[in-house]
Amino acid sequence: MTASRFRLAALLAFGCALATAPSPAADFCPAFPPATGDVVVVSTVAQLRTAVDAAVPGRTILVADGTYALDGEYLRLDVPNVTLRGQSGQRDAVVLDGNYLTTEIVQVAASDVTVADLTLREAYDHPIHVMPAGTSATNRTLVYNVRIVDPGQQAIKINPESDTGPYVDEGTIACSRLELTDAGRPHVRDSCYTGGVDAHAALGWTVRDNVIEGFWCEAGLSEHAIHFWRNARDTRVERNVLRNNARGIGFGLAETGTPRRTYADAPCPAAGGAYVDHYGGTAVNNFVSADDPELFASEYGFDCGICLWQACGASALHNTVHTADVASSFSAIEWRFSRTAATIANNLANFSLRARDGASATQATNVTTATAAFYVSPATGDLHLQPTAAGAIDQGSASSVSTDVDGDSRPRGAAPDVGADETGAPRALRFHPLVPCRVVDTRSASLGGPAPLAAGVSRPFQVSGACGVPAGVTVVSANVTVTQATAAGSVVVYANGTPVPITPQIPFAVGRTRANNAILGLDGAGLLAARAEMPSGSVHLIVDVSGTFD
Ligand SMILES: [Ca+2]
Ligand SMILES: [Ca+2]
Numbered sequence: 001m002t003a004s005r006f007r008l009a010a011l012l013a014f015g016c017a018l019a020t021a022p023s024p025a026a027d028f029c030p031a032f033p034p035a036t037g038d039v040v041v042v043s044t045v046a047q048l049r050t051a052v053d054a055a056v057p058g059r060t061i062l063v064a065d066g067t068y069a070l071d072g073e074y075l076r077l078d079v080p081n082v083t084l085r086g087q088s089g090q091r092d093a094v095v096l097d098g099n100y101l102t103t104e105i106v107q108v109a110a111s112d113v114t115v116a117d118l119t120l121r122e123a124y125d126h127p128i129h130v131m132p133a134g135t136s137a138t139n140r141t142l143v144y145n146v147r148i149v150d151p152g153q154q155a156i157k158i159n160p161e162s163d164t165g166p167y168v169d170e171g172t173i174a175c176s177r178l179e180l181t182d183a184g185r186p187h188v189r190d191s192c193y194t195g196g197v198d199a200h201a202a203l204g205w206t207v208r209d210n211v212i213e214g215f216w217c218e219a220g221l222s223e224h225a226i227h228f229w230r231n232a233r234d235t236r237v238e239r240n241v242l243r244n245n246a247r248g249i250g251f252g253l254a255e256t257g258t259p260r261r262t263y264a265d266a267p268c269p270a271a272g273g274a275y276v277d278h279y280g281g282t283a284v285n286n287f288v289s290a291d292d293p294e295l296f297a298s299e300y301g302f303d304c305g306i307c308l309w310q311a312c313g314a315s316a317l318h319n320t321v322h323t324a325d326v327a328s329s330f331s332a333i334e335w336r337f338s339r340t341a342a343t344i345a346n347n348l349a350n351f352s353l354r355a356r357d358g359a360s361a362t363q364a365t366n367v368t369t370a371t372a373a374f375y376v377s378p379a380t381g382d383l384h385l386q387p388t389a390a391g392a393i394d395q396g397s398a399s400s401v402s403t404d405v406d407g408d409s410r411p412r413g414a415a416p417d418v419g420a421d422e423t424g425a426p427r428a429l430r431f432h433p434l435v436p437c438r439v440v441d442t443r444s445a446s447l448g449g450p451a452p453l454a455a456g457v458s459r460p461f462q463v464s465g466a467c468g469v470p471a472g473v474t475v476v477s478a479n480v481t482v483t484q485a486t487a488a489g490s491v492v493v494y495a496n497g498t499p500v501p502i503t504p505q506i507p508f509a510v511g512r513t514r515a516n517n518a519i520l521g522l523d524g525a526g527l528l529a530a531r532a533e534m535p536s537g538s539v540h541l542i543v544d545v546s547g548t549f550d
């Protein structure tokens with residue numbers, strides 16, 4: 001990297017002129033807890049560089065408030081379990097400025113690295129680049145409450161070492177803001193080689209609660225605000241506000257190619273071994289909109305809100321896509337190429353849902369007749385529903401999505417609302433007691449076993465249909481027991497398909513049996529999921545239901 005560290009670019013400092021988009025619900029973006037343990041505080045570029053180079057596992061580097069002119073310096077985090085954070089927690093108060101002289105501001109090349117509470121601006125190339133470390137995979141990167149302004153290339157790049165790995169998996173990008181402004185746009189090179197998040201061959205990432213805006217060029221087509229492809233898999237894109245980007249969410253892109261990654265469990269048998277560019281993946285409860293006349297006047301306009309190209313098993317559920325200029329906008333949701341088999345349900349838009357080139361999709365209760373009057377403030381990207389939006393409210397069908405963009409429970413009223421927002425007061429739940437009945441016992445072949453929960457693996461269990469729990473129930477009361485643990489840890493139980501909660505539900509020690517009463521969520525198909533939070537080993541799980549709510 002030494003040669004490229006000092007690559008020169010036009011040295012132009014711009015202010016940033018920003019439109020404001022609404023921040024996502026605060027509940028999903030709590031402040032990080034204060035740093036404890038091995039903490040180093042830095043307040044100059046030299047101290048920052050030295051601290052990064054001297055980092056050891058477990059250390060937190062806190063960057064004091066201020067603007068740091070990196071001017072060619074870059075930060076390579078290549079030691080596992082290191083955190084780089086702004087000291088105050090105010091991301092706008094800690095600015096690492098590449099001045100288009102630094103190629104990549106932060107390189108992440110080790111597992112369990114966190115970057116938080118900072119602003120990164122004016123990288124010549126990628127402000128954050130997550131990559132393997134030689135022959136080792138880089139896993140569980142966390143980018144949290146980071147603002148990235150005016151990158152020269154994609155704001156966050158995620159890619160493997162080579163077509164045979166190692167890979168970069170299970171990361172999270174949350175509560176962050178990525179933006180390309182009018183001032184930064186002229187610095188983008190190579191026919192609009194930019195975008196928000198660009199991930200190749202990555203497995204199991206979550207991108208949630210971010211605001212991403214402005215990724216387009218006068219000429220050339222920007223990559224998506226959020227793009228996972230090159231055989232990426234099981235991406236979850238949730239509750240993001242994407243505004244004035246040429247393309248919003250992309251799963252896949254290439255129709256054919258040399259695989260960058262294959263999976264031993266053959267996740268798309270229908271493809272018969274032919275090329276698939278994205279496997280699985282869910283885009284849920286996102287707001288995607290465009291209203292910038294300059295974007296509409298650009299070469300490609302608003303090309304695509306959610307784009308599923310050679311994406312086998314992708315789902316787009318409960319998203320809202322809105323344009324202020326239908327004539328300059330191509331597809332609200334698009335599925336393309338013959339190995340794309342998608343589920344597209346309960347979305348709300350005011351322009352085309354479009355199949356292309358032999359793609360197939362299962363569609364249910366999508367509404368494409370929205371108008372600007374449906375929304376609270378389409379001019380700022382706030383696509384919450386007005387109480388008068390009768391064409392959206394209660395127009396959806398039952399699905400596995402049990403919460404909305406605000407974390408509000410679904411459904412409310414007579415049926416789910418289409419789009420990302422559910423309106424109305426929560427339903428009052430009525431309790432129906434049951435004779436206590438064992439519905440899960442991982443020791444038993446007939447009750448979800450016989451295999452204990454393995455450390456760190458989420459496992460679904462069917463609840464409805466057994467023990468008198470009717471289909472459609474999404475909340476049950478239960479007694480949850482853990483036993484025969486081979487190491488200390490905790491078990492979390494939650495609605496299948498929703499993010500794993502952070503709060504441990506039932507902690508346990510080796511060999512001990514522990515039990516707790518709990519109210520448990522189920523998905524629309526009546527499944528719960530359980531996960532053992534422990535470094536290694538296993539534990540058995542028993543669930544006895546005692547009632548249901550509706
Ligand atoms: Ca409703
Ligand atoms: Ca709501």
